[in-house]
Amino acid sequence: MRKRLLQVSALAVALSVFVAGCGGDAKPPAASGTNAPPAAGTPVQGGEFTFALAGSPSGLDPNVVPAAVEYRVMRAIYDSLVVQLPDKSIKPWLATEWTVSPDGKSYTFKLRNDVKFHDGTPFNAAAVKYNFDRIVNPATKSKFAITLLGPYESSEVVDEFTVKVNLKSPYAAFLSSLGQAFLGIVSPAAGEKYKDQLVKNPVGTGAFKFVSWTENSAITLERNPDYKWGPLLADNKGPAYVDKLIFKIIPEEATRIGSVQSAQVSAAETVPPQNIVSLKDDPNVKLLQAEATGIPYTLMLNQTHEPWNQLNARKAVQQAINIDAIVKTLYLGTYQRAWSPLTPAMLGYNASLENTVKPDTAKANQLLEDLGWIKGADGIRVKDGKKLTLHYIDNSPNREKRHDIAAMIQQQLKQVGIQVDVETLADSTPAVMVKGTNDIYGVSNVSGDPDILRSFFHTNAIPTPEKWGHNHTRKSDPQLDQWLEEGLKEQDPAKRAEVYKKVQAYVVENAYGFPVYVFPYTVATTKAVQGLKFDSLGYPLFYDVSLKK
Structure with a gap:
């Protein structure tokens, strides 16, 4: 999931309880880069804005789907209770205000009374209850929204526009999580009508309404003419400026970027490093970037497989991988190297981990020798007649040059006698989530709160055939569980930060994961585009977009 960069505020201030009305009206990140545009001019009404996606969404039901490519489309369709x-402050959106019980386990939201879903049905307290209850219903098979709801217990309709949400225990990240599109509010009527096919028939309250979806080609949305409840992130106070928002699905990098240069599309996402360098001086293209906070791209070792259940075997891999060489070679100075399983802008980021892990092939070789793995004639280590192999699973297409990372690691680990077998899959879910056949697997995720670590390192996040999960170490570690549960409940931001610093240090010191890079989410646009912004997670916002004539 995930996306990221240099000018986004590094303020990782408290995400405890912000009541509506507190704090300043901070604006979303502006563009960064050497040819960043001046402030947008007067918005122009009308036109079609086309945005090239690097991948194809699997569905558009926020209660169900888990990935970043879906998020980019869903944010235009669905609104959230808060923004x-x-x-890092939390402000009203569909909720106008809220109160929190003294024990931190109940939130009472007052809701807007003038909002309707795209199908004409009213947004109200019953709709909020429907959504949250639907997410936790096992039949929904929620993959990520259920994690964001945390220790959800129940919702009560106090009156038509007041809903009380009850938690089993305090959850410091609750309001931050509510602001994500994965907890965007779907139409209950549509949910009942389409059921599991809501993924292809999305109905929300957002600035854009779903029109059509041509598989692996395009998703078309149109302006919601009744929209007047946009978030404080936006300057717009009425309906969107463009008539249509069209997402073109163009996985091939060269085609995607060329489409912007030739003005066949208005904008394209995930500009590769070589094009970031070349486009900076292109007078016909604007580059916009944002850092998405959360989990940077991190490689995790499956500890249910030998010998990766042994600390020194994992340490050997950690010492043999040259992350600096990978990042510098593949990303040409456009990506920041990651040192922690949290990105730098996050609350509690542990800066003391920077420059602490450096490649040492001699040490890696010694660790493996001490474990009884002896190099054979072909240079690959053997123990008890078994070769030392590492099964590396990656996803297709080659997102962010991750295939190239696998190839470089294959060569680096070969130098210390580890044979890396790379398997590239269009759908890694059966192998990674269900069967756990991988030894190593790369993950990333976008989040506004360090509680995201719980989704990747807690025992409850270990995937099973019955349950989706992102703990690809598959390690049940009581110490990590204790800290992650402490951070989940702690309301004091300074104390929370210290808890998460311990988690990050523990993950790195015990070689549970190998952080690789912090992704700079980069969008290229034509000169006609104005008003394209990013939210606090680094996702693009299309509500303010207009096209100069």
Whole structure:
């Protein structure tokens, strides 16, 4: 999931309880880069804005789907109860205000009374209850929204526009999580009508309404003419400026970027490093970037497989991988190297981990020798007649040059006698989530709160054939569980930060994961585009977009 960069505020201030009305009206990140445009001019009404996606969404039901490519489309369709601003404060959106019980386990939201779903049905307290209850219903098979709801217990309709949400225990990240599109509110009527096919028939309250979806080609949305409840992230106060928002699905990098240069599309995402370098001086293209906070791209070792259940075997891999060489070679100085399983802008980021892990092939070789793995004639280590192999699973297409990372690691680990077998899959879910056949697997995720670590390192996040999960170490570690549960409940931001610093240090010191890079989410646009912004997580916002004539 995930996306990221240099000018986004590094303020990782408290995400405890912000009541509506507190704090300043911080604006979303502006563009960064050497040819960043001046402030947008007067918005122009009309036209079609086309945005080239690097991948194809699997569905558009926020209660169900888990990935970043879906998020980019869903944010235009679905609104959330609250919005998180770049300064990390929480502000009203579909909820006008809220109160929190003294024990931190109940939130009572007052809701807007003038909002309707795209199908004409009213947004109200019953709709909020429907959504949250639907997410936790096992039949829904929620993959990520259920994690964001945390220790959800129940919702009560107090009156038509007041809903009380009850938690089993305090959850410091609750309001931040509510601001994500994965907890965007779907139409209950549509949910009942389409059921599991809501993924292809999305109905929300957002600035754009779903029109059509041509598989692996395009998703078309149109302006919601009744929209007047946009978030504080936006300057717009009425309906969107463009008539249509069309997402073109163009996985091939060269085609995607060329489509912007030739003005066949208005904008394209995930500009590769070589094009970031070459486009900076292109007078016909604007580059916009944002850092998405959360989990940077991190490689995790499956500890249910030998010998990766042994600390020194994992340490050997850690010492043999040259992350600096990988990042510099593949990303040409456009990506930041990651040192922690959290990105730098996150609350509690542990800066003391920077420059602590450096490649040492001699040490890696010694660790493996001490474990009884002896190099054979072909240079690959053997123990008890078994070769030392590492099964590396990656996804297709080659997102962010991740295939190239696998190839470089294959060569680096070969130098210390580890044979890396790379398997590239269009759908890695059966192998990674269900069967766990991988030894190593790369993950990333976008989040506004360090509680995201719980989704990747807690025992409850270990995937099973019955349950989706992102703990690809598959390690049940009581110490990590204790800290992650402590951070989940702790309301004091300074104390929370210290808890998460311990988690990050533990993950790195015990070689549970190998952080690789912090992704700079980069969008290229034509000169006609104005008003394209990013939310506090680094996702693009299309509500303010207009096209100069």
